[in-house]
Amino acid sequence: MTEPPAGLDSRQAIDDQASAFVARLQGEIDEAGRQAIFAWVAADPRHAVAFARMEAAWEAGARLRACPPAIESQPANQDAPAPPLVSRRALVGGFVAATVVAGAATATWRYTRDVELYRTRLGERRIVTLSDGSRVHLNTASTIEVAMEKRRRRIHLVKGEALFEVAHDTARPFLVDAGSARLRAVGTAFNVRIRETLVELTVTEGVVAVAQGGGHALERAAPRIAAGDGAVIRSGAVAPTVLNPDLLRQRTAWQDGVIELDGETLPQAVEEFNRYRDHPIIVGDPRLANLRVGGRFEVDEADKFITALEGSFAVSAIPTADGSILLVVRS
Incomplete structure (x- = not known):
């Protein structure tokens, strides 16, 4: 693939380049090509904004052409496998508003995996059963992206709150990205809530490892939060907390x-x-x-x-x- 051209200073030139890159990602493209595009997106905040805008426009047009029927959300008291609202290459524009950097990261995450998107509206709760048997309880106004891979199970909590009941599979760790936090579990249950300036973790069963320093690596020394405890993750810094039974019940009462x-x-x-x-x-x-x-x-x-x-x-x-x-x- 030809390297993305440098020196694109005008808004029109940046928009044109972003549009071209979004179009390329809709077709056949090798890993080197994808990485070159993602490098261009990450190189300048204007690139990230333009890329998100063009991707949103592309997806809106595709949805108008397809005109699929609406999919009703599954009631919160049902646990049958739920179809994704949006599958691969789903609309990303709404997720980019938080920060430019987050927009670039979301776009990269989206295009490097076969991703399914699940979400709830304001006031709605929903239970999603994943292909591995894990269950995700979504609270109000929440969004997750799911990528089931051969060697790992990846979840991106984009916004809101979710409780994860993880099916046991030692060969495929269960990873959750939420804000600056990366969490890892094999077979356990834990609640994650994204607040304005931090991520709140509550472990109800098993043990969850938390990456430190805002990185994605989960070293052996990473803090491990056991059942009945929690943690606050702010800018990658992990602060474990001991929860009494009343506080533990309070944090998960939304499921009822x-x-x-x-x-x-x-x-x-x-x-x-x-x-x-x-x-x-x-x-x-x-x-x-x-x-x-x-x-x-x-x-x-x-x-x-x-x-x-x-x-x-x-x-x-x-x-x-x-x-x-x-x-x-x-x-």
């Missing part, structure tokens, strides 16, 4: 459609309910920032939470024109 609160601040509690709502609850008074709350609610019971809040504290809930709820100190 429940939000458990035990001394969280009001903004933290509101964040949990907003994960399932089209219109957010807003803490509109800084005097409420340190108010601590508790209780057990269904994920769709934000109204009951607000009623309890108004009945127990000097808080008023004010509906807004756009459907949001503003929480203020009652005067």
Whole structure:
């Protein structure tokens, strides 16, 4: 393959080159060719943005031509094998918004493997059974990419939260990439949640190894998190945490459609309910920032939470024109 040309400084030239590379990836191309394209994408943030934009445009056109019927999501209480919403070369444009670097990495991950995409809408939960028998519980507004290979099983948690029940297979380790974290398990169960600045790991069965330093290598010395414990991974740094039974149950209560609160601040509690709502609850008074709350609610019971809040504290809930709820100190 001819090396990608250098010196493409204008936006039009970069867009043209990105479009050409996306087109090449749709057909037959060898590994050297793919790596050359990925090197060009990673070389400049403008390249990554243009590549993601052109790939999204290409896929949108392909979907319009194909016009496939909609696929209904599998209810959360079913565990039959679920068809992927999108298969190889699935739409990537929406994933690139987080960061330019993440966009380039996602594109590279997508095109180097036979990938299937599963996702949930806001407020939806879903169970996906993978081809190896592993089960993935997806929480609200979550997305995973799955690549089942001969020597390993690869999962990319793009956003949101998932609990993995891993089928035992010592010949094929089960790897999960989430933010700056890489996790490895053989036969175990663990929960992974991507938060704004960190990744939260909770192990419910077995042992999970965590790569350190933001790299992808899982050395023998990598921290191993046992059942009942957890870890916080921030910028590749791993901080193991010991979880008491109540906190362990609280972190996984979403699988039962429940939000458990035990001394969280009001903004933290509101964040949990907003994960399932089209219109957010807003803490509109800084005097409420340190108010601590508790209780057990269904994920769709934000109204009951607000009623309890108004009945127990000097808080008023004010509906807004756009459907949001503003929480203020009652005067």
